[in-house]
Amino acid sequence: MQIQTTREDHRIAWLAALAIAIHVLEAALPSPLPGVKPGLANVITIVVLVQFGWRMAAWVSLLRVLCGSLLLGTLLSPTFFLSLGGALASLAVLALAARLPGRGFGPVGYSLLAAQAHMLGQFLIAWQLFIPHPGLWTLLPLLLTAALLFGLLSGIIARMMLQGVTREPA
């Protein structure tokens, strides 16, 4: 039996593989605070969103979370749920942002929004499931500030990438 794959499927697989590689490499970086890391794999999500639309970005992002956790051995662990919650929150926000009329957001705006939503999503999951203590809120401004800096960084990288790649004819 052979599964028929489309050109789009291959594209999703390639881009997800790229995101997974970044995700795994980044896991080797030490983190000053739980939940804080550059999130450079999201550069791929933003590039895909701008080039190919939200649906493909969602595929790439969720495949990255799933396969990344399989490779790192964190599937179904707290880390995985935080990661998944963050990814779902940023995808939800990106779905709304992509509908904005006019010129709307560029890669930097998308990345900033996604980073804030990702942090907020994983923060709420951490608060609901793992540490339901009001003291956790004290960390929120710090975490969102980190998300602002890393979101900006990822957005700038995504913008440079988008300027570098030209879309090949389908």
Next chain:
Amino acid sequence: MTRADWVLLLALLVGLPWLYLQVWSSAPGQQLAILTAEGPPRILPLYPDQEVRIAGALGDSVIRIEQGRARFIASACSNKVCIQRGWIDASGESSACLPNRVSIQVLGRDARYDAVNF
């Protein structure tokens, strides 16, 4: 960078400091709980000003509530640690007279301290 990008970045640069102020400024207390060895705790508002006389194990403790803060001003104990504690006003702060078995704690939306250890 599109116009929406700039607006978003500006909103975040304004919004985050605001969030720091909101989360990191300690909430003033709203109520005072008075706990004694016998009987249920008494909850009093921190406004308006008043003085309360509480019967403890040794005798009476007098607690003054003034402008949203509270303190012991007299107690039937020998060392007066409770009086020297002075005013308490931050949510979660407390003062206790152990010999007389009376303690007070400021209650608020969320406690500034979980526990204080000496």
